[in-house]
Amino acid sequence: MIADDDSSQKKQANSTDDWSLPVVDQPSTRRTALKAAGAALGLAAFGNAISPLWSIPENVSVDEFLQQHYKELSKDDKQRVFERLEAEAKEDYGADVTISDPQPIPGVRFGYAINLSKCNGNGACMEACNKENNHDRGVDQSYIRVLEMSKGSMDMELGTTTYDHTVPQDDKFYMPVQCQQCENPPCVSACPIEATWQEDDGIVVVDYNWCIGCRYCEAACPYHARRFNWEQPEIPADEVNPDQGYLSNRIRPQGVMEKCHFCLHRTREGRAPACLEACSTGARVFGDLNDPDSDINWVLKNKRVFVLKEELGTQPNFFYFFDS
Amino acid sequence: MPHSLFIVALLCIAFAGVGAAMTGEDVDSKEAGINKSGGTAVRVAAHGVGDNSGSDTGPSRADFPIEILKPLGPPRVTTGLKDADGSEVMVACSTCHTTRPPNHQNKTARDLDEFHGGTVLAHGTVSCLSCHNERDYDALRLADGSRVEFSDVMTLCAQCHGAQMTSYEHGAHGGMNGFWDLTRGPRTKHNCIDCHNPHAPQFPKMQPMFKPKDRFLEQPRTEH
Numbered sequence: 001m002i003a004d005d006d007s008s009q010k011k012q013a014n015s016t017d018d019w020s021l022p023v024v025d026q027p028s029t030r031r032t033a034l035k036a037a038g039a040a041l042g043l044a045a046f047g048n049a050i051s052p053l054w055s056i057p058e059n060v061s062v063d064e065f066l067q068q069h070y071k072e073l074s075k076d077d078k079q080r081v082f083e084r085l086e087a088e089a090k091e092d093y094g095a096d097v098t099i100s101d102p103q104p105i106p107g108v109r110f111g112y113a114i115n116l117s118k119c120n121g122n123g124a125c126m127e128a129c130n131k132e133n134n135h136d137r138g139v140d141q142s143y144i145r146v147l148e149m150s151k152g153s154m155d156m157e158l159g160t161t162t163y164d165h166t167v168p169q170d171d172k173f174y175m176p177v178q179c180q181q182c183e184n185p186p187c188v189s190a191c192p193i194e195a196t197w198q199e200d201d202g203i204v205v206v207d208y209n210w211c212i213g214c215r216y217c218e219a220a221c222p223y224h225a226r227r228f229n230w231e232q233p234e235i236p237a238d239e240v241n242p243d244q245g246y247l248s249n250r251i252r253p254q255g256v257m258e259k260c261h262f263c264l265h266r267t268r269e270g271r272a273p274a275c276l277e278a279c280s281t282g283a284r285v286f287g288d289l290n291d292p293d294s295d296i297n298w299v300l301k302n303k304r305v306f307v308l309k310e311e312l313g314t315q316p317n318f319f320y321f322f323d324s
Numbered sequence: 325m326p327h328s329l330f331i332v333a334l335l336c337i338a339f340a341g342v343g344a345a346m347t348g349e350d351v352d353s354k355e356a357g358i359n360k361s362g363g364t365a366v367r368v369a370a371h372g373v374g375d376n377s378g379s380d381t382g383p384s385r386a387d388f389p390i391e392i393l394k395p396l397g398p399p400r401v402t403t404g405l406k407d408a409d410g411s412e413v414m415v416a417c418s419t420c421h422t423t424r425p426p427n428h429q430n431k432t433a434r435d436l437d438e439f440h441g442g443t444v445l446a447h448g449t450v451s452c453l454s455c456h457n458e459r460d461y462d463a464l465r466l467a468d469g470s471r472v473e474f475s476d477v478m479t480l481c482a483q484c485h486g487a488q489m490t491s492y493e494h495g496a497h498g499g500m501n502g503f504w505d506l507t508r509g510p511r512t513k514h515n516c517i518d519c520h521n522p523h524a525p526q527f528p529k530m531q532p533m534f535k536p537k538d539r540f541l542e543q544p545r546t547e548h
Contacts, residue, residue: 105505115496120530127534139537146532162541166529230539270508272500281527282499282519295495295504303496323491 059254069194070207070247081209082246089251092232095240099250102268104201110262110317111202111289111296112273113305114176117323118283121146121167121174128278129178132263133249134241136233143227143260144178144275156223156308178275179204179225179260180308180316187259190220196257202289202317203262205247211256218257222309226259262286289317388503388510393518394475398462421461426453446524448484455480455522481516 056065063084067073073081082099089097126142135141147159151171159175168174185204188196195210196217218226232254244250245265252258263273267286276284287296296319299305303321400414407413420439430436431451433443445452457465457472464472464480472479482489491497498519503509520527 113496118497120527121532122530123532123534126536130534130536139539140534142534142536145536145538161538162535164532164535166531168529267504270503270505272502272504276499277501279499280519280530282497282514284499285496286504287495288505298494299496302494323487 064209067209069210071197078246085246085250089240089244093235093240093251094237095235095242097240097242097244097250099244099246100265101246102265104199104203105268106200107290109202109289110181110267111287111300111319112181112262112317113285113296113299113303113319113321115281115283115285115303115323116173116175116320118281119146119174119176119279120281121148121163121172122280124278124280125176125275125284128274129260131239132241132266132274134233134235134244134251136229136231137236137239138231138234141227141233143225143258144176145224146174146176148172149175154306175320176275177223177225177308178318179221179262180223180314180318181260181262183315183317184313186220186222186312186314187217187226190216192216196259199247199264201264201268203264204259205261205264206257206259207247208250208252208256208258213255213257215257222312222314226257229254229256229258387506388508390506390511390513392478392513393515395477395515395517396475398474417456417461426458428453444524446526447522477517477522478515481522485516 056062061084063080067081068077078101082101085099086097089095123146126144126146129135129142129144130137130140133143135143145161147156147161148163148167148169149156149159149172151173156175156177159177163169163172181198181202181204183198183202185198188198188204192214193210193212195212196204196206198204213228215228218228229252233251235251240251241249243265245261248261248263248265263271263275267273272286273284276286285295285299287294289296289300291297299321300319303323305319305321307316307319398416398418400416403413403415405413432445433440433452453465454467455464457463459465460471462474464474464477466472466480467483478489488497492513498514498516500511500513502511504511516522
């Protein structure tokens with residue numbers, strides 16, 4: 001019995017000595033040569049795949065590269081980040097800007113409504129959005145698209161944005177579409193890295209420094225409300241809006257997603273959104289859904305109201321209504 | 325015993341009735357007071373304040389006012405003449421109209437041969453003197469003949485356009501500037517004639533000025 005045990009231990013010891021990488025110290029057969037070549041190729045491919053991690057891209061500073069998610073930033077972190085972004089705005093755009101971080105007003109849930117009996121499609125809202133939110137002047141970006149729709153249809157996919165004639169046309173109506181700030185936002189579920197989320201006042205925001213620009217959210221949004229920054233926005237220094245919010249209208253980097261944020265740098269301070277003030281037909285109503293006496297609640301109680309693509313269950317906080 | 329119960333019940337009903345009547349009266353007088361204090365600005369501003377005191381959300385909540393832009397006073401009309409400086413001579417309506425008797429046969433500007441001939445009137449079936457006050461041309465008149473100042477023109481419009489006025493009072497007509505949250509800042513609103521020409525009130529046609537250049541509208545930039 002004992003002798004048997006000894007011999008088995010010896011056998012194990014021998015086999016341990018034989019343990020080695022499959023391709024090293026082995027007789028050079030065709031099989032091992034192929035194994036070696038395969039392993040080398042695999043290693044090279046892996047190294048190449050993770051090579052972006054070895055170096056920081058030229059247009060990204062070390063601080064920016066190492067910056068944490070918005071929700072993980074301490075007060076001091078935020079201070080440093082905002083100062084860095086302000087310095088970058090000065091360097092890149094020659095503008096003195098102030099970056100703030102207004103928080104949701106406790107107990108407030110924002111709602112927005114547009115009177116389709118009033119809207120005449122003149123597009124003043126799109127222009128106001130472009131200026132307020134430091135959009136790229138090259139492509140005249142805006143968070144709003146005004147759709148010209150044929151009377152009798154509510155299908156926004158049939159609307160056109162390229163109309164270029166006197167408005168309103170008798171057989172058309174005009175429907176501005178922007179982020180609907182859904183209660184159940186498909187864009188948030190689609191984001192693989194939680195770079196976009198819903199705040200307590202219902203506004204869906206993006207951390208532009210956390211976004212990797214995969215555009216899943218853009219594909220997920222049934223309202224075509226998300227925009228991608230194909231290029232670094234170009235804005236003349238004197239047109240940069242210096243009143244900027246970290247989660248709202250600060251100048252976005254190239255290659256990230258962005259969307260309407262109900263002008264949270266204004267609305268969280270009690271002011272109306274820029275598109276509402278610009279509307280020359282008075283078609284827009286904004287307010288607090290939690291306040292039973294608010295204008296928006298009066299509209300919801302007294303007008304014919306609908307939401308876009310209700311059947312999808314996104315539950316927008318954005319409403320459309322008619323006068324009669 | 326049943327007798328006294330009956331009397332108590334009667335008293336209860338009577339008191340309840342009086343209570344209801346009193347509250348009803350209260351509301352009426354409040355509204356009347358608000359109306360009498362004159363001017364849509366005052367009325368709508370008071371509306372906001374009233375909401376606050378009614379909802380009783382807390383004594384610290386101080387509402388900022390809603391200011392409604394008003395015409396400064398009676399309009400002045402150009403005479404077509406130039407003074408020594410080359411600027412137009414403007415006169416008050418009463419300059420001419422105090423010496424000329426009103427002519428009720430003139431319904432629209434087309435009927436006039438001397439003045440105001442170019443005015444386009446496209447406002448339902450109303451005629452000049454439906455709104456202009458023939459007793460004092462520096463003021464307007466309501467449908468019952470009572471005088472209303474140019475600065476209170478909204479009271480005049482609201483006579484026929486009640487639905488619009490109701491929407492306006494609830495922020496669903498006319499737009500706004502300033503603060504959605506009146507606890508944080510004031511709000512400014514237009515009055516009717518800031519957006520609507522009273523003689524031809526249909527909102528004018530416009531040319532869209534701004535178009536985002538969406539990428540999907542362009543030709544593809546590469547061949548593949």
